[in-house]
Amino acid sequence: MPEALPPEVLKRLTACLPADALLTSVEEMTPYECDGFSPYRRLPRAVVLPHNEQQVQAVLRICHAAGIAVVARGAGTGLSGGALPVETGIVLSLARLNRIVAIDPLNRTARVQPGVRNLAISTAAQPYGLYYAPDPSSQLACTIGGNVAENSGGVHCLKYGLTTHNLLELRWISMAGDRMTVGGSGLDGPGYDLMALLTGSEGLLGVIVEVVVRLLPTPPCARALLASFDRIETAGAAVAGIIAAGIVPAGLELMDNASIRATEAFVQAGYPVEAAAILICELDGRVEQVDADCGRVERLLTQLGATEVRQSASEAERKRFWAGRKAAFPAVGRITPDYYCMDGTIPRHRLAEVLARIATLAAEHGLAVANVFHAGDGNLHPLILFDANQPGQLEQAEALGARILQTCIEAGGSITGEHGVGVEKIDAMCLQFGPDELSQFHAVKRAFDPDGLLNPGKAVPSLNRCAEFGAMHVHANTALHPGLEHF
Amino acid sequence: MTSHDQSLQLRDQVLAALAAAETLHIRGSGSKAFLREDAAPPASRILSVSDHTGVTGYEPSELVITVRAGTPLRQVETVLAEHGQMLAFEPPGFAAGASMGGTLACGLSGPRRPYTGSARDFMLGCRLLNGQGQILSFGGQVIKNVAGFDITRLMAGSYGTLGVLLEVSLKVLPRPEAERTLVFDLAADTVLARMSDWSRGAWPLSALAYDGERVLMRLSGAEAALKASHRHLGGEVLAEADRFWQQWREQELPWFHDPAVSLWRLSLAPASPPPELPGHWHLDWGGALRWLKTTAPAERIFAETARLGGHARCFRSAVRQPRQPPLPAPLAALQQRLRTAFDPHGVFQPD
Ligand SMILES: Cc1cc2nc3c(=O)[nH]c(=O)nc-3n(C[C@H](O)[C@H](O)[C@H](O)COP(=O)(O)OP(=O)(O)OC[C@H]3O[C@@H](n4cnc5c(N)ncnc54)[C@H](O)[C@@H]3O)c2cc1C
Numbered sequence A: 001m002p003e004a005l006p007p008e009v010l011k012r013l014t015a016c017l018p019a020d021a022l023l024t025s026v027e028e029m030t031p032y033e034c035d036g037f038s039p040y041r042r043l044p045r046a047v048v049l050p051h052n053e054q055q056v057q058a059v060l061r062i063c064h065a066a067g068i069a070v071v072a073r074g075a076g077t078g079l080s081g082g083a084l085p086v087e088t089g090i091v092l093s094l095a096r097l098n099r100i101v102a103i104d105p106l107n108r109t110a111r112v113q114p115g116v117r118n119l120a121i122s123t124a125a126q127p128y129g130l131y132y133a134p135d136p137s138s139q140l141a142c143t144i145g146g147n148v149a150e151n152s153g154g155v156h157c158l159k160y161g162l163t164t165h166n167l168l169e170l171r172w173i174s175m176a177g178d179r180m181t182v183g184g185s186g187l188d189g190p191g192y193d194l195m196a197l198l199t200g201s202e203g204l205l206g207v208i209v210e211v212v213v214r215l216l217p218t219p220p221c222a223r224a225l226l227a228s229f230d231r232i233e234t235a236g237a238a239v240a241g242i243i244a245a246g247i248v249p250a251g252l253e254l255m256d257n258a259s260i261r262a263t264e265a266f267v268q269a270g271y272p273v274e275a276a277a278i279l280i281c282e283l284d285g286r287v288e289q290v291d292a293d294c295g296r297v298e299r300l301l302t303q304l305g306a307t308e309v310r311q312s313a314s315e316a317e318r319k320r321f322w323a324g325r326k327a328a329f330p331a332v333g334r335i336t337p338d339y340y341c342m343d344g345t346i347p348r349h350r351l352a353e354v355l356a357r358i359a360t361l362a363a364e365h366g367l368a369v370a371n372v373f374h375a376g377d378g379n380l381h382p383l384i385l386f387d388a389n390q391p392g393q394l395e396q397a398e399a400l401g402a403r404i405l406q407t408c409i410e411a412g413g414s415i416t417g418e419h420g421v422g423v424e425k426i427d428a429m430c431l432q433f434g435p436d437e438l439s440q441f442h443a444v445k446r447a448f449d450p451d452g453l454l455n456p457g458k459a460v461p462s463l464n465r466c467a468e469f470g471a472m473h474v475h476a477n478t479a480l481h482p483g484l485e486h487f
Numbered sequence B: 001m002t003s004h005d006q007s008l009q010l011r012d013q014v015l016a017a018l019a020a021a022e023t024l025h026i027r028g029s030g031s032k033a034f035l036r037e038d039a040a041p042p043a044s045r046i047l048s049v050s051d052h053t054g055v056t057g058y059e060p061s062e063l064v065i066t067v068r069a070g071t072p073l074r075q076v077e078t079v080l081a082e083h084g085q086m087l088a089f090e091p092p093g094f095a096a097g098a099s100m101g102g103t104l105a106c107g108l109s110g111p112r113r114p115y116t117g118s119a120r121d122f123m124l125g126c127r128l129l130n131g132q133g134q135i136l137s138f139g140g141q142v143i144k145n146v147a148g149f150d151i152t153r154l155m156a157g158s159y160g161t162l163g164v165l166l167e168v169s170l171k172v173l174p175r176p177e178a179e180r181t182l183v184f185d186l187a188a189d190t191v192l193a194r195m196s197d198w199s200r201g202a203w204p205l206s207a208l209a210y211d212g213e214r215v216l217m218r219l220s221g222a223e224a225a226l227k228a229s230h231r232h233l234g235g236e237v238l239a240e241a242d243r244f245w246q247q248w249r250e251q252e253l254p255w256f257h258d259p260a261v262s263l264w265r266l267s268l269a270p271a272s273p274p275p276e277l278p279g280h281w282h283l284d285w286g287g288a289l290r291w292l293k294t295t296a297p298a299e300r301i302f303a304e305t306a307r308l309g310g311h312a313r314c315f316r317s318a319v320r321q322p323r324q325p326p327l328p329a330p331l332a333a334l335q336q337r338l339r340t341a342f343d344p345h346g347v348f349q350p351d
Helices: A007-016 A026-032 A053-066 A118-128 A144-150 A194-198 A232-244 A257-267 A287-303 A315-326 A328-335 A348-364 A393-410 A428-432 A435-448 A463-469 B007-019 B073-082 B100-106 B151-155 B188-199 B223-233 B241-249 B298-307 B329-342
Strands: A069-073 A089-093 A100-104 A109-112 A167-173 A179-183 A207-214 A221-229 A251-256 A277-285 A308-311 A338-341 A368-373 A382-386 B024-027 B046-048 B055-059 B064-068 B123-130 B135-139 B163-171 B178-185 B205-210 B214-221 B262-267 B280-284 B289-294 B311-316
Touching: A007 A053, A026 A089, A053 A069, A053 A089, A053 A167, A053 A207, A069 A144, A069 A207, A100 A118, A109 A118, A118 A144, A144 A207, A167 A194, A179 A194, A179 B329, A194 B151, A194 B329, A221 A232, A221 A287, A221 A315, A232 A251, A232 A277, A232 A287, A232 A348, A251 A257, A251 A315, A257 A277, A257 A315, A257 A328, A257 A368, A277 A287, A277 A315, A287 A308, A287 B223, A315 A328, A328 A338, A328 A368, A328 A382, A338 A393, A348 A368, A348 A393, A382 A393, A393 A428, A428 A463, A435 A463, A435 B135, A435 B151, A435 B329, B007 B024, B007 B046, B007 B123, B007 B163, B055 B073, B064 B073, B064 B100, B073 B100, B100 B163, B123 B151, B135 B151, B151 B163, B178 B223, B178 B241, B188 B205, B188 B214, B188 B280, B214 B223, B214 B241, B262 B298, B298 B311
Parallel strands: A069 A089, B024 B046
Antiparallel strands: A100 A109, A109 A207, A167 A179, A167 A207, A221 A277, A221 A308, A251 A277, A251 A368, A338 A382, A368 A382, B055 B064, B064 B163, B123 B135, B123 B163, B178 B214, B205 B214, B205 B280, B262 B289, B262 B311, B280 B289
């Protein structure tokens, strides 16, 4: 149990918040002790749940004056411990700022508070024939504030971009309590692109209190192809082949045999359980475009080695193709006591090779891995299956995870594509960046939060920590495309 | 194509300026010097990136190209075109020699921007020389990457005030299978409403502009989809459309050049009503970008644009006047601290 807040701070917080907005007992705070990355748990000094922006601002001012750390929190679905409480501070939940302020159909935007759930935006926009494109699998629960803070992706990001590509304006409050707006009602705003910096900053730079997102017209037609492969490497190469052919599908997902079987047992999506891998490729747009693209992709998939290609004949069938993919994580959860979801990215033309490497590494650690991921983006999600009750297995899982991330860096990729660094990958950051880059990150952090009170200890490791971790910065660039012609 | 790695020479120049407590103005080719607010800096203070050239990585199947900042934009476009690909933000160069680095540092995007994304949207990674003479590497060559703050995208539109972009990795897109530009003659007061309707209609739009007389709509995609869309939408097909869009984005049309009046760039919500300002208008980005030729005073333009929730910038100035409104105080202070974070000694001054 961390130290209680100083009485004068409690008094000031009580004065500016409604009675139900300040939690200090263990029972009340326990639901906030972790996010979706549950191995790490910790109680904060208090949890505050303000109802409006003025209260958020007041809380930040009080904490700033008293030197108390603040961890912002949305729905707590983050997978890297970004919303994990810190001992020195409070949790600031934005969950009650959950109003959709306005849908503007003429300008195709939604103005929403940070605690609005991702899916609620598309639901509210639907009567106007519009939707919000980034669709993390957690979209029923996760908040737009959390999406901005993590720069979240989803199944449709290949064509429609990540959160960062779908924002027009952010209103946010600095640790010192200054309220600022970046972006604007047009497609660009004045000054430095602070929206780019704030997006994906994991609650380290400011607290987001209002977001204007871009809405898109709902495509009149969407169709999915389901392709089976007898080798996962062939499926990986087919992904690169589709992209190389100049097609940008709305979504392009890969599932290996372990996840196909787990999923079939769970939701009976009609997947071929004998296949080594399947690809789900969605194409959308006007019907004539979808007809043309489906024909091309179907031929391509066959040329690229698919043993069977099915095309969804109805909206119901398209949804069934996706039902399995969407249920894949919980389905894998049913076949193993525990799993550890990794999140790394690689260039797509190295998919086949890296998938083979992951299988070898898994065998070395005596653990099984299920793969279900955003293949079109080169965003891997190896799920490492283990049993935390078996002595040593958690350590093996973590060790395997670290080697998978190192493999991603060596292949010219990144340690995280969408789940963020949080506390989980803080050491892996020492592999991806050298001391000069890390120092530059710290300098940026100081410009926003000179006292280091916002989400301390997350996302960017201290140089000392990297020195203790003792890992060598992997120079991806030197290993990248060594055989490629340089001109 | 030429390929020269001048990273170390550029770093030495920054270190020398630091040691001598002098300033530097980063310059690509100088093609966008007309955007400059102040008098041109003396030649001795220019840090020229134009010899730092070459494509250092291009994997067409990956839709990613990595280029040194001095590489001419036209050369990058040529290399991509050979593989049926393009810079989908259609950046204007404003001169034959425009460099890739300068193009990104100005963060300008062309007519395709609302439909495919802006310059910064396509930036995946960069190598950067900061004001302490350190060469830093951020982002990478992959589409998704959330490790560390997104410093790469921050560089777009920073006008060389944070550091020297040495190398950038950009996402590229396949060229559309086909394109077709339709022309509509509409009464001026109906243009915005029609643009708004079309923009909500899920048409395969890739440009939607108004040149003061007619609306120009470009469609991109499979031939069958363009045909069907054309049938629904009506409009006449524009001949030599590629040439038109080229001249449009490069502002080669005579309308954009009038030494007696200033050219303003207003970024507004696309359906926002016409600002109450005197002058002549061209529209781009389906109404979200509005070009205004006017002699109205800067303060009036700033006030009216702010009233509409937008942002104005003087693009080509006929008189000495403020180019942009001042930022609110907390933002201005933050920007200054951010600049110091990259360039603590103030070496880099805007060119
Ligand atoms: C089953 C499951 C599936 C998932 N699928 C995906 C997926 O497909 N793609 C994907 O990208 N992610 C996915 N995630 C991860 C997670 O849902 C996202 O990271 C999501 O954006 C987190 O939102 P949240 O509201 O839960 O944020 P939280 O977990 O509460 O917080 C995440 C981070 O954001 C900060 N934060 C939250 N709100 C604010 C704010 N208003 N201002 C400033 N900082 C703030 C927190 O401090 C923390 O660092 C998945 C998670 C689960 C459990």
